[in-house]
Amino acid sequence: MLTKRIIPCLDVKEGRVVKGIQFVELRDAGDPVELAKFYDEQGADELVFLDISASHEGRETMVDVVRQTAASLAIPFTVGGGIRTLDDMKRILRAGADKVSVNTSALERPELIKEGSDYFGAQCIVVAIDARYSEEDGTWMVYTHGGRNKTSWKAVDWAQEAVRLGAGEILLTSMNQDGEKSGFDVNLTKAVRDAVTVPVIASGGAGNAEHFRAVLQDVDTDAALAASIFHYKETSVAEVKSYLREKGVCVR
Amino acid sequence: MKIGVIDYGMGNLFSVEQALKRLGVDVVVTADEAQLEAADALLLPGVGAFPDAMKRLAETKLDAFILAQKEANKPLLGICLGMQLLFEASEEVAPTKGLGIFTGNIERFSGVSRIPHMGWNDLQLHQTPAWLQDELPAERHVYFVHSFYAANMDDAQLVAFADYEGVQVPGIVMNGSFTGMQFHPEKSGQLGVFLLEQWLKGVAATC
Structure with missing residues (x-):
């Protein structure tokens, strides 16, 4: 039986992991490769690296990080952030990443999804969607540029369009829930999950193991992603998985 | 020991090369038949679409080379698309003939809720392959990512499979010196x- 996946996300800037990391036992808590190994040992099913480098040099450094990670890690990982062209995808995937994730660039030029999917196969292309509930529209709307700009896309419609263009997976972040630690947005996740036929990763709002259970079991989504609760050691991947197992969720 | 990774221009060879190197073997990634011939065993990787891959193999004459290796009993491991190419045919994109070393054909999943079949699924052993010397660990999840799978295969060639929403997905297949892993x-x-x-x-x- 296919298991539900737990995916820690690491923000990487100029080749270093940023965003309050509390891993005293690590030689270098800012080293992406060491953190990747740490999560692998805890039972993470996949990893996501989000490159938040502002400069060209920073993004080049990310290619080195990808190469080192691929050389030392035996679980799949995705790289997102700053991927705007097919050439960007080629650089990251050839360095050893398994998937690339696109967000704003795909909304600006949706053909990018098709180009990547035709070239590498749908399984390599993740479309990340940042969605926020709009009272005015009565549904979740898609935002770009890290949540700064509202688009005219409804989240469900954009997810369907992305899949039509060749996305192999949707990484869905609830902007309402993000950072709140009060649980994933189950309604948003369910709406998108039911609208597409590719796997959907829920993101935004994880505060405890029960939140993972709710989105994986009640909504039956395929995977759940979190950053800060793992980084700040409020819980661990191993603890979340042991809770899920107890509740009858199929995990590795 | 030296492993020859068949480089026919499809997909990401870096991870598999690294994994072999971590196990302490010499790895040569090449399309050169003489170099591949000199290796102790071959690895056929592959990510991408079936017709493109067969076309590349035909253009480089590596298709005939691989068939000759089967005759010579050279060990070969096909991974993912590299395994699928060893079957008779595939319906991916357009009906295309494969290398025909395994019985069966490559079909798109149907009747499942999600495509691709993406993530960790547990292997169920159907028979013990000759190369498995030690006991298989209790934890049997492996990482799959594919939209097509080997259907109608010969039971005698099936080593291990995974269950995906009722579809029996061949995970490890074997015919003589040739092994495939989906x-x-x-x-x-x-x-x-x-x-x-x-x-x-x-x-x-x-x-």
């Missing part, structure tokens, strides 16, 4: 490392 052993954590290690041990025993 999942990615190089991305399958400890168990993936174990399986690659066992396969290499089997190779070492035959050469």
